[in-house]
Amino acid sequence: MELFWLWLPVLGSAIIAGSATSRPVEQDQRMSPEDEQLAEGYLKRFYNMKPSRGNASVSRRRRSLPALEEKIREMQQFFGLKETGRLDPETLKMMKTARCGVPDVENYSFYPNRPKWRKNTITYAIAKYMSGMSRADQDRSFLLAVKMWSDATPLKFTKVDRGPADIVLTFARRTHGDFYPFDGPGGVLAHAFQPGQGMGGDVHFDEDETWTNGRQGYNLLAVAAHELGHSLGLSHSRDPSAIMFPNYRSRSSTQYSLSRDDVLGIQSLYGKPTSGAGANPRPNNCDSVSLDAALMMGSDLVFFKNGQMWMTTTRPPFTTRSGAANLPNVGVQVDTAYDIPASGAVYILTGQRYLVLQGLRLNIGTIYELGLPSNVRQVDAAMHVGEYGKTFFFVGDFYYRYDERRRRMDPGFPRLIRADWTGIPRRVDAAFKLEGSIFLISGAKSYQYDVRQNRLLNVLSANPWSGC
CATH class of the missing domain: 3.40.390.10 (Collagenase (Catalytic Domain))
Structure with missing residues (x-):
């Protein structure tokens, strides 16, 4: 894996925007001066291309073009582009994309002194x-x-x-x-x-x-x-x-x-985490796992249990890792969590308070601002269904339905879970929506539900979802 190699910045000229051309690097089909200046500046800075003399003759510059073509191929290989050796539109677009100033190629091998911090x-x-x-x-x-x-x-x-x-x-x-x-x-x-x-x-x-x-x-x-x-x-x-x-x-x-x-x-x-939540965030006894909360973030599932948080991918290669980089580590018992993809907001409910993270802005409020009555002390599970603009809150034997567009609770709620969610246990511990289905987790089981057809599709172990 190339990413394990270490780097040393290379002194070179800044990126200079130029116009696109797809002419091959040949004597009779030379690139424009603007494109050549763009390519040379980029390749000197990020691919260790040796600079050519500014007053070189035309014949001398033409002889240097094969070296330029070689570096273009190297850059195309790095980015997975077609290796033409030419400044085609895709290559020029990549060269003009904002990026890190560290070179893509290394000037030395990391052995025997692989640079790293010698402390934790x-x-x-x-x-x-x-x-x-x-x-x-x-x-x-x-x-x-x-x-x-x-x-x-x-x-x-x-x-x-x-x-x-x-x-x-x-x-x-x-x-x-x-x-x-x-x-x-x-x-x-x-x-x-x-x-x-x-x-x-x-x-x-x-x-x-x-x-x-x-x-x-x-x-x-x-x-x-x-x-x-x-x-x-x-x-x-x-x-x-x-x-x-x-x-x-x-x-x-x-x-x-x-x-x-x-x-x-x-x-x-x-090395890997050696202690704390990062070392083994998942429950030790996966047969009796009962989650506090779950939510989808992109294609990943985030789980909460006893103040710990971990993430499991839902697409191959399936991996589980501690934490979630763009969520705060609240370090306390989380009752439930849900996200609203349309607004980019993530809600984390603990007791009578909630945290909402939107971008990097963190706001704090009470669950009563979400329309829940004053006799509710905590929410067991919650999820948002974007097609309907509704957020469902599960509290004990009941559930509430909140209209995110009108910013109010729908009339006629709360309703009994067993009255409307056929086959679902009386209490829901966590909930999330994945690929059109709703998954309600109760104890060590996960219930796949089709909200449009209003029917239970499948009963699964919660273990695969929880990363066990």
Whole structure:
């Protein structure tokens, strides 16, 4: 796996936008000067291409084109593009995509001194905040980013406000003292340095970018998580679903949780979690498992039990890992949780209070603001059905139906579960919706229900869902 190799930044020119052409690199069909400048700048910076002399003769430059073609092929191979050696539209589009400033190829082998932190407690500090985003949101972005890596390893991260820190995070513009200047809006978003003394482990973000905690601009959490992977010793991955993929992916959820590739890479350096929830978050006795809550996030299922949280994939390769990078580790008993994909909101209910996480914004309220009556002390299970815009709350023998569009409880509720949900036990512990079906978990069994046909489809063990 290429991501296990370590990296060293290469000094090169910034990305310069050019126009697209698909002409082959041949003497009679030469690329335009703009395309050549774009390609040379990109390949020098990220693929260690040796610079050509600016005053070279035409014949000398033509003789250097095979070397340029070779590097284009190398870049195309890395990104899984068709290896043409030409600046075709797909290649140019990839070159102009915003990305990390760390090269995609390594300048040296990691043996025998594979750079990594030789301790499990790592400190980090924020040397300079940016304007345009609150400090609280920036702090939270960095906290969630380090949590991704700590959930998968024995590493613990501690933020320090004074004194030295292992990893220093800062925002800067253009030339900023490390020989790798930023290039203004677009292009390179950030870069980081491998573990070590001095500047080792530090992360620099381009302050000229539009940083946000949502889907607009560049999401700080997504970029910070990637750069911290470099700070811990990882290089770039060729897997487009990996955090360590070099390019920024707009509107992609893959940037907010570690992929299997990321987990294998970081655990090759630091090992698996050794204690606490990260080591064995699942119940020990899977035959009698009873979950507190469950919810879908993308194609993953997130489970809660006794203040612990873990995630199981629903698509191959099926894996289970502790935590969920874009959810807060509440560390208390969770009664239920549900998500509303249309708004990107995740609700976590504990007792009479709820937390709602939307983007990186965290708000707190009471369950009575959701229309539940004052005699309800806690909710056993909840789920949202997007086709109808309804959220169902299960409380003891009863259930409520809340209209998210009108922001009020539907009239005629609560109703008895056994009256409307044929074949479902009187009490529901957790609920989620997957691929058109509703799954209601009660004890160690999962009940697959078709809400449109209003009938029970199947009764399954809850164990596969819970990752047992």
